[in-house]
Amino acid sequence: MKRRAAIGRMAGMVPALLAARYSHATALFENLPLGERVMKGPFQPSWESLKQYQVPGWYQDAKFGIWAHWGPQCQPEHGDWYGRGMYEEGSDHYNYHVQKYGHPSKFGFKDVINEWKAENWHPDELLSLYKKAGAQYFVALANHHDNFDNYNSKYHRWNAVNMGPKKDLMDGWAKAAKKHGLHFGVSVHAAHAWTWYETAQLADKKGPLAGVPYDGKITKASGKNTWWNGYDPQELYAQNHPLSANAKDSGSIHNQWAWGDGASVPSKDYCEKFFNRTIELIDRYEPDLVYFDDTVLPLWPVSDAGLRIAAHLYNSSIKRHGKLQAVLNGKILDEEQRKCMVWDIERGQSNRIEPFVWQTDTCIGSWHYDRRIYNEKRYKSAKTVVHTLADVVSKNGNLLLSVPLRGDGSLDAEELVVVEGVAAWMQQNSEVIFGTRPWKIYxxxxxxxxxxxxxxxxxxxxxxxxxxxxxxxxxxxxxxxxxxxxxxxxxxxxxxxxxxxxxxxxxxxxxxxxxxxxxxxxxxxxxxxxxxxxxxxxxxxxxxxxxxx
Structure with a gap:
């Protein structure tokens, strides 16, 4: 799902850029290009305005959510960040891809999307199971760093209605969540496609295809007589730009996650398209929670798109419900930013009772489905999940647990054992979790x-x-x-x-x-x-x- 190593905070950089770029938030808002607009309301796209935020009661009481971190990268069933790793010569993903599909100059990630059909996806059955396991909210992956939208988007043609499953997955998830009385959330990761796909611009350094570029810079003109005829791969890959510094070092992206340390800076058009896609997502599917896999907010601090999305989410929630019911998750937040949204910690926990409600997100296996974990019986046990939940809740936190789905949309037998084990414990002990608050000590x-x-x-x-x-x-x-x-x-x-x-x-x-x-x-x-x-x-x-x- 995400970066696999620690990401530098770039201490001291954000305030300076803030002052330089965004001291006139209102002026920026009034001069936006045509597209979506921030809904009017008490929240403005500025940090000072977002400090009005109060965590809604439903989220404080919920404590436990389940997440379907599911998209086309699950189709190969080979683990997380497949769409980037398949372009890293000699890597585990690359070797698997060449053996299964062919060389990435001929069969790229765009073609993996075409393989994904989600033929055994039954959201109603899955959410019935998750409700039994005690989940009070459910989160579906709207898009990942692979830049593929799992919903019907008028701004982005590379989506699950036009290709792959040819279904509106967000619509199916949202309806099932409503049926089972679960609060519905979406996770949005696509802001990083700009740098995440840079490996697709490279080529092998050795072997029979040395020097032959992968398909990262391929254009619409090459699509004649292909399944993707009429679609522009650059809309997906977004690689018509110079590489970031040290892009040939596969680990450099982790130090550039906050758009520093030589990261290639996204264009204004790219940032505005991301803004439009996300506002469309919020307005169409009306999620109660939006999770961003970004340092602070998406595209921050090189764009104020994330600030505008936050203001829109809060204002639109007030308009729908008469009061603020929305939750926004962001990462690596300073003390002031934690007043503006809910701090999320990936695969980890705070070591104290936090003054503001926070969230741990973790997974029982790999973020994207990995068949090897099933074969080797390496999933987290129900006991580990319960222990994590108790520890997090005691510190004023919530647990968002990802249960990986296979490419076809189904759970495997080992995952089912874990979920049912959590359900059995919850049926006897849920009162120690739901609606509780921290004690004097955790x-x-x-x-x-x-x-x-x-x-x-x-x-x-x-x-x-x-x-x-x-x-x-x-x-x-x-x-x-x-x-x-x-x-x-x-x-x-x-x-x-x-x-x-x-x-x-x-x-x-x-x-x-x-x-x-x-x-x-x-x-x-x-x-x-x-x-x-x-x-x-x-x-x-x-x-x-x-x-x-």
Missing amino acids: GEGPAIDTAAPLDGPGFNEGKGKPFGAEDIRFTTKADTLYAIALGTPADGKIRVKSLAAGSSHYPAEIAKVELLGRGPVNFERGNDALIVQLPDSLPNQEALCLKIR
């Missing part, structure tokens, strides 16, 4: 001391000590405290040190302790800990939830 236990710091947009997942029975996470609801033990103690006793007699965190008397799924349990409040005796038969092994009054 938790206790040895894993806290080994927690890894965030790295760029996140990526600290799994780098600390694994959770165990001594690791406890807390949530609250009204006058009830929940303690979630992230493991089963060998001696059958849960010890909660933070609730010992005389605890400053909980000075009140504890009158009753229940184990969710079993009922009241015996307990003793000693000087060192609250000691809870577990019954012989436990409701589950993923995480044991105590309800304390």
Whole structure:
């Protein structure tokens, strides 16, 4: 889905560019070229105006969403960033592509799109399953860095209605979400196609086709007698521009994600087309949540397109609902920007209770479907998902979990086991998650001391000590405290040190302790800990939830 390494923040650059380029937001707005317009309302396309934002109650209560990070890059079933890696000579994706499809000078990513038919996609069945698993919102991928729109767009002909599945996927997802009572979200990643596809401009350095360019600069004129006759590949690849600095180094893009360090700067036309496509997406499918896979906002700080989209999303939400119900996710936000939108951490967690609601996004496997993970049984377990959820919620966060779909739109058997495992736990313990708020402290236990710091947009997942029975996470609801033990103690006793007699965190008397799924349990409040005796038969092994009054 995204960059595979830490991304530099370019500290100090954004404020300077802000002052230089966007001090006159109103003037910029009034002089836009023909196209979509920002809906009028209380929000203007400026950081100061966006600070009015308040996270809607539904999102604060929801805590858990499921994501279909699904598009044409899932068709090869070979993992994330396939559309870029297939143009990197000698890479895993390149070698697979040459063997399966042929050389990328002859069979490019545009041709992978034509292979994608989504023939076994049944959104109603999938969302029924996700609702059972406890998801309160569902997010569908609207487009990825591959620049292919999974919806009917009048601004972008490379879309799922015109080619590939020849279906309006966003429409199908949105209708299924509404039917099952889930808030609907979209994820938008296409702002980076400009640099992400630059590998498609290159050529092999060795072998029989050395020096023969890949198809990244091919034009509409070459389409005669092809399946894509009449379509311009440059509308998809957007590669009629000079390469970024160090573009032949495949890892350089990670340092250029915020459009610095020698990144090729997108043209105004490119930025405005992205703006128009995204406004069209918001207006047509009316999502409650928009996730951007960008540093701060898309195309920031080389364009104010992201600011305008944010203002439009908020104003249009107010017009539809009578109050602001929209959520906007952005990455690598400073303290002021976190007042304007919801901070998202990729494959990682904060190590404190955050003052503003935030979100972790992660995946049980690869962001784009990888058949090898299924074959090797390497998906995250339901237990890992539950532990992540409890940890995130205890710190004032939400978990957005991607469950990869195969190219045909179906789940594999191993993924189904994971989702059903989460569903079984949720059926007994959902009250410790939904509608809760953080306690005075988020938790206790040895894993806290080994927690890894965030790295760029996140990526600290799994780098600390694994959770165990001594690791406890807390949530609250009204006058009830929940303690979630992230493991089963060998001696059958849960010890909660933070609730010992005389605890400053909980000075009140504890009158009753229940184990969710079993009922009241015996307990003793000693000087060192609250000691809870577990019954012989436990409701589950993923995480044991105590309800304390």
